[in-house]
Amino acid sequence: MGTTASQLGKDLLSEYQELTFLTKQEILLAHKRFSELLSKDERNLPNTRVSMERILTLPELKSNPFRERICHVFSTSDQKNGSLSFEDFLDLLSAFSDSATLEIKSHYAFRIFDFDDDGTLDCGDLEKLVNCLTGETDDTRLTTDEMRQLINNILEESDIDKDGTVNLSEFQHVISRSPDFVSSFKIVL
Amino acid sequence: MGTLLSLFVFFTDRSGRITSNPLLDQLPSYQSLLYRRKSSVSGPKRRSSSRGRLGSSSSGKWNMSTFTRPFEKQKSQVTEQQPIRELAKPMAEKRRDKTQRLEEAQELTNWRQWRQSSRRYLRRLRDDAQEWLSSMKLWRGDIHLIEGMFGTGILSYFSFLRFLVVLNLIIFLIKFSFVMLPIIIAPYASGNITYNLNDAGVCSVYPSSARRGLVIFHEHITDLLSGGGFLEQTYLFYGYYKVDKIHFTNVTYNLALAYLLSTIAYLFLSLIWIVKRSARGFKRNLVQDEDRFQSFCNKIFAGWDFCITNENAARLKRSSLLYELKTDLEEERIKQKIADRTRKEKCRIYLIRLILNLFVIGVLAACFYTIYVATIFSQEAQMTKIKVNFIVDLIYEYLPSIVITLANFITPLLFSVIINYEDYSPAFEIRFTLMRCVFMRLTSIGVLLFSLWSQITNCEEEPCICGYNHLLYSCWETRVGQEMYKLTIFDFITIVAVTIFVEFPRKLIVKHCDCGLAKWWGQQEFAIPQNVLEIVYGQTICWIGTFYCPMLPAICTIKYFFIFYIKKVSLINNCRPATRPFRASSSNFFFLGVLLIGLALACLPVTVSVAQINCSHACGPFVNFNTSWEVLPTTISQLPSGAQTLLFALSSEAFAVSFFVITWYVFQPGILAFTKHFFLCLAGIVTIFPCFFSSLAMFYVIALAGAHKRVINQLRDQLAMEGRDKRFLIQKLCQAQRLSPVRSPVSKSKPRSPSYHTSFASNFSEGVFLAHSPPDSSTHV
Numbered sequence: 025m026g027t028t029a030s031q032l033g034k035d036l037l038s039e040y041q042e043l044t045f046l047t048k049q050e051i052l053l054a055h056k057r058f059s060e061l062l063s064k065d066e067r068n069l070p071n072t073r074v075s076m077e078r079i080l081t082l083p084e085l086k087s088n089p090f091r092e093r094i095c096h097v098f099s100t101s102d103q104k105n106g107s108l109s110f111e112d113f114l115d116l117l118s119a120f121s122d123s124a125t126l127e128i129k130s131h132y133a134f135r136i137f138d139f140d141d142d143g144t145l146d147c148g149d150l151e152k153l154v155n156c157l158t159g160e161t162d163d164t165r166l167t168t169d170e171m172r173q174l175i176n177n178i179l180e181e182s183d184i185d186k187d188g189t190v191n192l193s194e195f196q197h198v199i200s201r202s203p204d205f206v207s208s209f210k211i212v213l
Numbered sequence: 214m215g216t217l218l219s220l221f222v223f224f225t226d227r228s229g230r231i232t233s234n235p236l237l238d239q240l241p242s243y244q245s246l247l248y249r250r251k252s253s254v255s256g257p258k259r260r261s262s263s264r265g266r267l268g269s270s271s272s273g274k275w276n277m278s279t280f281t282r283p284f285e286k287q288k289s290q291v292t293e294q295q296p297i298r299e300l301a302k303p304m305a306e307k308r309r310d311k312t313q314r315l316e317e318a319q320e321l322t323n324w325r326q327w328r329q330s331s332r333r334y335l336r337r338l339r340d341d342a343q344e345w346l347s348s349m350k351l352w353r354g355d356i357h358l359i360e361g362m363f364g365t366g367i368l369s370y371f372s373f374l375r376f377l378v379v380l381n382l383i384i385f386l387i388k389f390s391f392v393m394l395p396i397i398i399a400p401y402a403s404g405n406i407t408y409n410l411n412d413a414g415v416c417s418v419y420p421s422s423a424r425r426g427l428v429i430f431h432e433h434i435t436d437l438l439s440g441g442g443f444l445e446q447t448y449l450f451y452g453y454y455k456v457d458k459i460h461f462t463n464v465t466y467n468l469a470l471a472y473l474l475s476t477i478a479y480l481f482l483s484l485i486w487i488v489k490r491s492a493r494g495f496k497r498n499l500v501q502d503e504d505r506f507q508s509f510c511n512k513i514f515a516g517w518d519f520c521i522t523n524e525n526a527a528r529l530k531r532s533s534l535l536y537e538l539k540t541d542l543e544e545e546r547i548k549q550k551i552a553d554r555t556r557k558e559k560c561r562i563y564l565i566r567l568i569l570n571l572f573v574i575g576v577l578a579a580c581f582y583t584i585y586v587a588t589i590f591s592q593e594a595q596m597t598k599i600k601v602n603f604i605v606d607l608i609y610e611y612l613p614s615i616v617i618t619l620a621n622f623i624t625p626l627l628f629s630v631i632i633n634y635e636d637y638s639p640a641f642e643i644r645f646t647l648m649r650c651v652f653m654r655l656t657s658i659g660v661l662l663f664s665l666w667s668q669i670t671n672c673e674e675e676p677c678i679c680g681y682n683h684l685l686y687s688c689w690e691t692r693v694g695q696e697m698y699k700l701t702i703f704d705f706i707t708i709v710a711v712t713i714f715v716e717f718p719r720k721l722i723v724k725h726c727d728c729g730l731a732k733w734w735g736q737q738e739f740a741i742p743q744n745v746l747e748i749v750y751g752q753t754i755c756w757i758g759t760f761y762c763p764m765l766p767a768i769c770t771i772k773y774f775f776i777f778y779i780k781k782v783s784l785i786n787n788c789r790p791a792t793r794p795f796r797a798s799s800s801n802f803f804f805l806g807v808l809l810i811g812l813a814l815a816c817l818p819v820t821v822s823v824a825q826i827n828c829s830h831a832c833g834p835f836v837n838f839n840t841s842w843e844v845l846p847t848t849i850s851q852l853p854s855g856a857q858t859l860l861f862a863l864s865s866e867a868f869a870v871s872f873f874v875i876t877w878y879v880f881q882p883g884i885l886a887f888t889k890h891f892f893l894c895l896a897g898i899v900t901i902f903p904c905f906f907s908s909l910a911m912f913y914v915i916a917l918a919g920a921h922k923r924v925i926n927q928l929r930d931q932l933a934m935e936g937r938d939k940r941f942l943i944q945k946l947c948q949a950q951r952l953s954p955v956r957s958p959v960s961k962s963k964p965r966s967p968s969y970h971t972s973f974a975s976n977f978s979e980g981v982f983l984a985h986s987p988p989d990s991s992t993h994v
Contacts, residue, residue: 041337043307044298047344087527088519100303111304118298120519121339131301133514150513157516159528159536166535170542177509177545198510205515212357212520 032127044118045128053213054117060109076106079113084211089156093136120211127208130199134192144189150175241937247522263742296336351375355781360520360859362785363739370741373804377752378773380486384479384759385468385766391475392763393448395459395466405460416729419452419687419831429604438702440762441611449698451761452832454693469834469844476760476819483756485813491805512537529789544638566635576627577653580620581660587616588664596685613696614703617657621750624649625743647742649806654750655814658700658757662818665693666826680839688832690761697758699767704751704770712783722789739788744780745804748773749811756815760822930991 032040032055035189040042040051057068061079066072070175077097085091086193094107098116108116118124123154166174182190182192184199199205297307297314318326347353352375360368399406446453459466495534521527554562559783593611608615613658628646637645669689672682681689716737723731756767825841835841849860 026399039308043304043339047340047509051345081548083522087521087524087567089517089527094422100305106427115304128299128301137514147232154513154538157513157531158538159531164295164531164535165705166538166542170539173542173545174513178513187803191976195514202511202515204511208515208518208520210520 038039040114045121045123046114046118050117050213051120054114055110057213059111071109072192073101074106074113076108079106079108086213090136093139097132097135099186105172117211117213120209122210122212125201127196128207129206130196131192133199133205133209137195145189145195146189147175150178150190217876235456241941243935250875294574331460347862351378352777353779357779359784361787362523362526366741369804370739370744374748374773374777375782376490378770378777380483381752381755381770381773385770387475387479387482388759388763388766388909389477391471392454392468395468396454396456397463399459402461404466404589407457407460408455416683416830416957418683418848427642434604435607435610437770438699440605440698445691445695447763449924450691450763451763452688452829454763454834454838455832456834457837467844467848469838472834472849473823473841473844476823479759479766480812480816484809487805487808489689491802508541512541525666535605537832562636569635573628573631573649574625576935579658580624580653580657581875584613584616584620584657584660585664587614588661589668592665592668610704611699613661614700617661617700618703618707620657621650621654624653647803648663650742650746652809654746655753655811658753659752659814659818661696661700662757666822667698669693670826679830681829683829683831686829688829690822690829690833694758694761694765697754698762698768700753700754701758701765701768703770704747704754705776708747709779710925712779716783716787736789737765737783737787739784742803745807749804753811753815754810756812757818760819846968 032052037048037051041048044051045052049172058074061074061081062072070148076092076099079095080091081087085094088094092106094116095108098102098107098119099108100112101107119128134145137149137153138144140151141211145153154171154174155165158166165171179188179190182194184194184197228380295567297311297712301312302309302310318329350856352371356368356371356375358373395404398404432442434445442450448454454468454472456468459468512534517528591609594612625646628649632642632646635642667684669681669692670677672678672684677683684691719734719737723734723736751769751772753769755765758765822841823841827839828841835844835900838847849857852860
């Protein structure tokens, strides 16, 4: 199943509508943008995967500091190389769409922020997260003291069982009380 | 949701799959949570499927015994399942779930099947309807573009602007359909208009202000800009509506009553709409209004705007985040420093603050006095009708507007300088300065109106014969309408002029010139608070002015329409994102809060003029009454007595209170936000309507009590849960202690505790895994 044929069938379209949060227009637009990423001969093959480099040329992802993590999280490829099929792409857009629930968004946000994929956000993850947010060059980083103070504050606010890491439930709890999350965790094509 | 610990606490094995902790799943608080989340299948479903993947031998048994009770509940509620798309799984798995559900659905009864499919159909219908509605929204493409370039903070400003356009349009439609439309269609619908009787007294002399003789072109312009001359006797102003009643074939339309009621209606409608809008975006934070406990998490986890598509904007967003984080960390250090202040330092700081606040009050008083003087001068200049020069005349006409604009330009700069010496924490500094600016902006309108009224009610021989100065102001409402009209026009001219003559040159200078001026001035930032104050100021004028100038909402709609495009062009070409970003959530609250303050301040003059000041006898629909309010009691006294008693009962206190209590239950989420601001801001009106005041106070107290009761219940539940958890854990501990010194009998006791040596048993001692259901099962009966 799945297709990258030039036209989406009606059944497939309605199935995607049911399984994602996207509207018909959005799915068609996604299909169009995805096909543009493929070369001519790849377009007629079913189930093609687009490599991560090509996905990252999309303007919506190009300037995003988490772009590689996003690709890794939504990729279902066996080689773990971050390549996305069309259905992965739809899953991505669905999680980032306007009508996605808070639970979905927070679940995927947790996985995106978990840089070492160990299921919890520990100090290393948080430090990488902050550096992604502020910029990678030396003059845009926080000083070590500031970083330590910041990570302590974050853990104090979110780590409930005081084990030094933020797990999924603690993260979801913090997110549920964060007023800006839903409006900022959004990608619209 | 107090059971934080037991909320989906997951562990992962090496492969990164999120699995669950069996011990914590047994906690009573978690079990009751599962029960409460009836329609959520994701928890146990995820667990069961992930366990299947692990291939653990005991997983099946684990499922059956421990989860029998809640799992059966889930099974029986399979028709109330979460929609598949709300599960966090890749597409292939969602498809598998869907086919699985369809198979399960085949086993259901016909009724259940029909219910499921109809629910699915309705959901799709609702999605399509929402999609269609949102495509109808004004300026959708433009706002999306702005969001991509500048983020959600500035986006909220533009969607606020869009809201005001729609609001003004609706207000205009109300006024038009109830006041103007009957007059217009009267000749076509065979209506007989009765005009107000001119009793030929001295009060009802209304000299025409139309220009006679040859009219020079620039006089037309003066008229257009000042609302005088040919514009005065048009539908634009109050004075033109001399109609008393319109007699159609079957019904008599009381225009005076309609005029008054439409005024009350649009004020009320604005209030309800603003409250509803603030409640929508604000439901979550209602009881935890000032949740500063999570500011860091909010900034880090929700800090990045995923909508940003522009590389430049991304770079600026990063630097603004960095700036914000550094500021917050510094603020924390400053707070620590403040807490460590000695007593002597505190005295010194308080003294400085006192002096500076007195200075601020002095500055404000000086500004208000200047506005007062300017208004009086302007009115006298218009009265004496000495024409000096076209430009000078115009300046005299616009003098109050000019003074207000200048004051509103200088005082924020002054305030931002003063606040530096008052030594507050940075966040408080911003808010306090903003509050001062808001106060300045909105009170200046009040001062203008006050000075106008003092002129109007100031006669040579006290007391005034007609209740107002009929010699100078034969139709004072039209005069006030003209002043409001002038304020609106001047406001629009100012915005356009500042954009063209300040912002564009600034961009050119900064871009092409490398001098010190360019470096110091820097590129324009889109300062959201100042811009919001600007449009709230305009909207307040519109609310006040609509009573005197019924077409003002239409003018404001057109004005805001153009302002949208002007601001958008200026933003895209001249501005860079603010270094101190404005959070989207707090901005919504700020915008609507300031708008509510403006509305409350607008209600005050309208109420006073309707209820207290004698309406003019020479023009307008209320000629036959003393004050505009009188039309209401007069009409009621003409109704049949049954209707009268009903209306009196409606306006009595008892009914008002019960009505408010009922509406509180209906509008529950928004009520606290509504009452807090509404109550604070309507203190003025409160003195005029005592019964309204007491019902409102009762309403506020009831609402507050309700909100506190909710919190109390939540906390009580939480406490009970914690107690049960503690008991359960203590039991487990005792069992573990009993079992641990005796290792070998574990194998004998296997039948009692079937193998729970799952892959994550290594994390816990084996004895802890027992097959007992939670001790206190009353939580999930």
